[in-house]
Amino acid sequence: MDQQTVQSSRFGKSTVFFKGKQLFKPLPQKIFWLVGCAMFYTNIAIARENIQVSTNKNLLHWKMTWCWTLPCRNERDIEYGVIQARNLGFNAMEWSQAQAEFPETFVAVCRKHKMESYYCINPASEIKQQLLPAEDNFPVSSQAGGEPPDPDIGKVISHKRRRPCFNQEDARRNAKAVVDKAIKLGFDGIALDFVGYDNLHGCYCASCCKARRDYIASHPGMAAKEAENRFAEECIVKYYASVVAYAKAVKPAVKTTCHIYPAFMPDILYGNLLPVDYCGQTVAWFFKPHWKFEKIKKYSEIVVRDENKYHAHSIGTPFIGFYCGGGYAKDRKTAERMRQEIRIIKDAGAKGIQIVELGHILADKAVSRVLAEELDGSPETIKCINVPQMSK
Numbered sequence: 452m453d454q455q456t457v458q459s460s461r462f463g464k465s466t467v468f469f470k471g472k473q474l475f476k477p478l479p480q481k482i483f484w485l486v487g488c489a490m491f492y493t494n495i496a497i498a499r500e501n502i503q504v505s506t507n508k509n510l511l512h513w514k515m516t517w518c519w520t521l522p523c524r525n526e527r528d529i530e531y532g533v534i535q536a537r538n539l540g541f542n543a544m545e546w547s548q549a550q551a552e553f554p555e556t557f558v559a560v561c562r563k564h565k566m567e568s569y570y571c572i573n574p575a576s577e578i579k580q581q582l583l584p585a586e587d588n589f590p591v592s593s594q595a596g597g598e599p600p601d602p603d604i605g606k607v608i609s610h611k612r613r614r615p616c617f618n619q620e621d622a623r624r625n626a627k628a629v630v631d632k633a634i635k636l637g638f639d640g641i642a643l644d645f646v647g648y649d650n651l652h653g654c655y656c657a658s659c660c661k662a663r664r665d666y667i668a669s670h671p672g673m674a675a676k677e678a679e680n681r682f683a684e685e686c687i688v689k690y691y692a693s694v695v696a697y698a699k700a701v702k703p704a705v706k707t708t709c710h711i712y713p714a715f716m717p718d719i720l721y722g723n724l725l726p727v728d729y730c731g732q733t734v735a736w737f738f739k740p741h742w743k744f745e746k747i748k749k750y751s752e753i754v755v756r757d758e759n760k761y762h763a764h765s766i767g768t769p770f771i772g773f774y775c776g777g778g779y780a781k782d783r784k785t786a787e788r789m790r791q792e793i794r795i796i797k798d799a800g801a802k803g804i805q806i807v808e809l810g811h812i813l814a815d816k817a818v819s820r821v822l823a824e825e826l827d828g829s830p831e832t833i834k835c836i837n838v839p840q841m842s843k
C-alpha cells in the first residue's frame with residue numbers, strides 16, 4: 452500500500468484498497484483457538500513491558516472519533532454511523548463524506564443523538580509545498596505521515612503530489628471561507644487536519660524560502676538550523692491562530708479541534724502552542740510496529756501536563772489510530788492493546804481523547820466492545836452491530 456493511497460482514502464471517495472471486498476467473513480471454530488493463543492502471548496508481551504495502569508481513573512468527558520470509510524449514501528447511513536459512534540461512547544465526531552454530501556443531515560442527526568459535529572478543514576492554496584532538492588530522493592515514510600520509527604528527519608509522506616503550502620494568504624482566506632460555511636450549516640465546531648509538512652519539517656517554496664531568510668536574518672543570536680525549525684513551527688502556529696481567531700470572531704461558541712498531521716519532527720509534541728479547544732496529538736499511531744506502552748504513557752503525560760502551558764482553555768486530547776481492513780489487516784491492534792492504550796491515556800489524567808477510524812473500529816466487534824466499556828458507551832449494543840461495508 453503506497454502512501455498516496457493512504458491519503459486519498461482519508462478524504463476522497465476512492466478508498467481503493469478496500470475495493471468493496473468482503474473483509475470479514477465468519478471464522479471456523481478452530482480459528483478462535485488460534486486467536487486465543489495469540490491473545491495469551493499478547494498479554495505476556497504487555498506484561499513484559501511492565502506498564503501498570505489503574506482501572507478506575509477516568510476524567511474523559513470529550514471523546515471524538517473521525518470517520519472516512521463508512522458508507523454515506525443517505526440519511527439511514529448517517530444515522531447508523533452516528534448511533535454506533537454514540538454506542539461506542541463518543542460524543543464528538545467528524546465525518547468527511549457526510550460533511551461533503553449531506554452536511555445538514557449530518558448536523559441534524561448529530562444533534563438528535565447528542566453528538567457534537569465537527570467540520571474538517573484542510574489547507575488549500577494555489578501554492579504547493581516544495582521539498583529541499585536533496586529530498587526528492589528521500590524514502591517515503593512507512594508511517595503515512597505519522598512519526599517515523601527512527602527519530603531522523605529523512606522521510607517524506609509522499610512523492611506523488613505535494614500538499615498545499617498553508618503559509619500563504621490564499622490558504623488563510625480559503626480556510627476562513629470554509630469556517631463561514633461550517634458555521635452557517637450549523638456545525639458545532641471545526642476540526643483542522645493536514646496542517647503539516649510533506650517532508651515532516653518545512654516548506655521550501657519560493658515565498659517560504661524568502662520568509663525563512665528574513666526570519667534567520669532577524670534572529671542573529673540563533674543557530675541557523677534552530678531558526679529554520681522555529682520558523683517552520685511558527686508557520687504552523689500562525690495558520691492555526693488565524694483560522695481559530697476568525698472562527699471565534701464569527702461565532703464565539705464554535706468549538707475548535709485538530710489532528711496534528713503530518714508529524715513535525717523537530718518538535719513532535721508542539722500541540723500546546725495551538726489555540727484550539729481540544730488538541731489531538733498522536734500518542735499511538737495506526738501501523739506496525741505498534742508503539743511501545745512506555746512511549747504511549749510518556750506522550751500522553753506530556754500532552755496532558757502541558758495542555759495549558761500557552762492557552763488556558765485548551766484540553767490536550769491524546770490521539771489513537773486503529774486500522775484493520777484491506778492492506779492494513781496486518782496492522783490490526785488487538786482489543787486488549789486498545790484497552791491498554793485507552794487506560795494509559797486515562798491514567799495520564801486526560802479529559803479528552805480522539806480515536807480513529809470509526810469504520811475500522813466498527814468492523815472489529817472485540818475492539819468495539821472494549822471502546823464501549825472504556826468510553827462509557829453501551830457495550831450491550833455491540834453484539835447487534837452489523838459489520839459495515841466500507842465505502843469504495
Ligand SMILES: [Zn+2]
Nearest residue numbers: 616654656659
Ligand atoms: Zn511554502
